[in-house]
Amino acid sequence: MATARMNTNQLPKGMAMQRWNGWGDESIRMPLPTAGQELLENGIGPGRRILDYPLEKLLERIPPSRMPLHPLISTDPKLRLDHSHGQSLPDWVGLRYGTLKRFVDGVARPGTVEEVEEILKFAAAHAMVVIPYGGGTSVVGHLDVPQSDRMVLSLSLERLNRLVHLNPENLLATFEAGVRGPQLEQQLNTGGFTLGHYPQSFEYSTLGGWVVTRSSGQQSRHFGRIEHLFAGGEVATPGGALKLPPFPASAAGPDLRQILLGSEGRIGVLTRATVKISHLPAKDAVYGCFFPSWEQGQHAVRAIAGAAIPFAMIRLSNPTETATNLALAGHHRQIALLKSYLRLRGLRAPEACMCLLGFSGSARITSAARREALAQVRRHKGVVVGKAMGNAWKKNRFRSAYLRNTLWDRGYAVDTLETAITWDKVTATMQGIENSITAALAARDERVHVFSHLSHVYPTGSSIYTTFVFRLFKRPEATLEAWQSAKQSACRTIVDAGGTISHQHGVGKDHRQYLQAEKGELGISTLKTVFDHLDPGQRMNPGKLVS
Numbered sequence: 001m002a003t004a005r006m007n008t009n010q011l012p013k014g015m016a017m018q019r020w021n022g023w024g025d026e027s028i029r030m031p032l033p034t035a036g037q038e039l040l041e042n043g044i045g046p047g048r049r050i051l052d053y054p055l056e057k058l059l060e061r062i063p064p065s066r067m068p069l070h071p072l073i074s075t076d077p078k079l080r081l082d083h084s085h086g087q088s089l090p091d092w093v094g095l096r097y098g099t100l101k102r103f104v105d106g107v108a109r110p111g112t113v114e115e116v117e118e119i120l121k122f123a124a125a126h127a128m129v130v131i132p133y134g135g136g137t138s139v140v141g142h143l144d145v146p147q148s149d150r151m152v153l154s155l156s157l158e159r160l161n162r163l164v165h166l167n168p169e170n171l172l173a174t175f176e177a178g179v180r181g182p183q184l185e186q187q188l189n190t191g192g193f194t195l196g197h198y199p200q201s202f203e204y205s206t207l208g209g210w211v212v213t214r215s216s217g218q219q220s221r222h223f224g225r226i227e228h229l230f231a232g233g234e235v236a237t238p239g240g241a242l243k244l245p246p247f248p249a250s251a252a253g254p255d256l257r258q259i260l261l262g263s264e265g266r267i268g269v270l271t272r273a274t275v276k277i278s279h280l281p282a283k284d285a286v287y288g289c290f291f292p293s294w295e296q297g298q299h300a301v302r303a304i305a306g307a308a309i310p311f312a313m314i315r316l317s318n319p320t321e322t323a324t325n326l327a328l329a330g331h332h333r334q335i336a337l338l339k340s341y342l343r344l345r346g347l348r349a350p351e352a353c354m355c356l357l358g359f360s361g362s363a364r365i366t367s368a369a370r371r372e373a374l375a376q377v378r379r380h381k382g383v384v385v386g387k388a389m390g391n392a393w394k395k396n397r398f399r400s401a402y403l404r405n406t407l408w409d410r411g412y413a414v415d416t417l418e419t420a421i422t423w424d425k426v427t428a429t430m431q432g433i434e435n436s437i438t439a440a441l442a443a444r445d446e447r448v449h450v451f452s453h454l455s456h457v458y459p460t461g462s463s464i465y466t467t468f469v470f471r472l473f474k475r476p477e478a479t480l481e482a483w484q485s486a487k488q489s490a491c492r493t494i495v496d497a498g499g500t501i502s503h504q505h506g507v508g509k510d511h512r513q514y515l516q517a518e519k520g521e522l523g524i525s526t527l528k529t530v531f532d533h534l535d536p537g538q539r540m541n542p543g544k545l546v547s
């Protein structure tokens with residue numbers, strides 16, 4: 001039987017060099033088509049290019065390490081730099097302008113569970129802070145180095161990347177938690193299986209990182225979010241080993257796996273994770289369609305989500321994101337033809353909304369799901385344009401993240417934020433988020449290019465994912481302040497509307513102040529009590545998630 005494998009030919013080769021001050025493999029460049037450049041220049045003005053701070057100078061500024069010698073710990077300055085940040089906008093500002101201030105004292109790279117335990121004991125003996133490090137792809141300040149009198153150790157999971165056990169009968173696989181997306185999928189695909197967890201950061205993020213940040217993949221509607229895929233595991237905590245057996249289901253009291261999911265390094269190190277796997281789907285196809293307006297598109301995806309149709313993904317772009325996608329697509333002639341066709345069918349910019357609909361599984365189920373879903377699209381006056389747009393999305397599904405490098409080089413900063421909220425509030429909240437970002441930048445006499453999509457739809461509501469692009473300022477403080485005011489007013493809008501502060505990126509440091517709005521005072525103190533019980537010395541990633 002033919003099966004749909006993940007297209008891995010766009011992934012970095014084993015020895016690819018990772019950018020030290022940006023996203024991804026150094027050899028991969030994502031070009032900005034002329035139409036995209038024009039859209040930005042006309043919308044927000046020409047970018048302000050900033051000269052990159054040189055690596056050598058940044059390395060010179062790293063203070064001497066306070067770390068005592070240990071055979072598993074390195075104090076190499078470049079390694080310390082690489083483990084002192086994630087991928088948030090403040091992290092980029094710190095690297096590109098050379099203003100990063102705090103650095104870990106050392107990086108431990110244990111190769112076995114026993115070595116992780118040994119490192120935790122060593123850290124306890126020397127009263128160190130420990131920050132578990134997966135792939136370093138956090139976008140909300142999970143890996144920020146705290147201001148502390150205590151030594152700070154990054155505990156990297158990079159050597160813990162093996163497949164421990166695959167049980168085809170139980171559809172379970174156990175991996176060491178530092179395994180990255182491509183390594184994990186390649187090992188499962190060999191046996192005809194898949195985990196099916198594809199966050200956009202797939203190339204670099206790790207299984208352990210996904211679990212402790214409650215990550216969501218692009219096809220999570222079909223395969224499940226990571227909390228559904230995570231069956232059990234082993235956690236090395238300062239208080240001892242926490243074992244989480246992979247029962248298919250259990251009524252034996254509260255589920256302790258929920259303490260680990262979303263714990264963001266606060267309770268210990270997830271060393272091994274057992275995940276639920278699936279047979280590789282026979283079919284995996286993505287279809288493109290357009291709606292005459294946002295309202296019709298939103299009604300259609302809500303109807304599809306509520307009708308128990310087994311689709312794998314939906315991504316409904318609002319009009320500005322639709323225009324941006326088309327401008328970034330390149331292929332000038334094909335896009336012109338597409339626009340003419342849509343005009344003939346009565347769909348016009350600036351109202352038209354693009355939508356991608358994905359189906360995975362057996363030929364019979366995917367064709368029934370496609371029939372049902374596309375019937376809903378047509379019922380809401382949508383126009384189906386076939387698979388070409390879906391194929392282009394599949395080809396670039398991990399590549400579009402590289403555009404952030406290109407845009408920064410041209411003088412533009414990009415950030416994203418996201419929430420999930422019930423259907424009755426989706427449109428107003430999306431508009432509120434975009435308006436609050438626009439107003440925050442306008443207060444600094446700057447314009448912003450802001451757009452959104454719905455990409456994880458549920459019967460009860462949807463995630464909202466907003467991207468905003470603004471011009472860099474000459475001074476790093478000004479860029480940071482502009483970002484901060486946009487981020488803060490968008491987060492306040494989310495919380496005031498009753499949305500969650502994160503559908504997928506987690507809390508880290510950047511969302512911490514908004515968590516109480518959804519957990520309540522008692523909820524926050526319950527979390528703190530659990531963390532203190534498992535980590536009495538408050539050494540594990542302090543200051544993240546809750547203060």
Ligand SMILES: Cc1cc2nc3c(=O)[nH]c(=O)nc-3n(C[C@H](O)[C@H](O)[C@H](O)COP(=O)(O)OP(=O)(O)OC[C@H]3O[C@@H](n4cnc5c(N)ncnc54)[C@H](O)[C@@H]3O)c2cc1C
Pocket residue numbers: 023086087131132133134135136137138139142143157177178198199200201204205206207208209210211212213214215216217218264265266268269270271401504505506541544
């Ligand atoms: C370009 C880009 C696209 C992204 N797309 C998505 C997306 O589609 N969906 C999504 O959900 N997220 C996405 N993210 C966010 C990020 O990739 C996820 O939060 C991811 O789960 C982080 O995994 P990581 O291995 O990189 O963890 P890290 O960034 O290394 O760490 C994140 C947190 O987890 C802790 N941690 C990591 N490993 C362990 C472990 N083994 N034990 C205990 N604690 C640990 C760290 O201490 C830290 O608090 C994206 C990020 C980028 C930069």
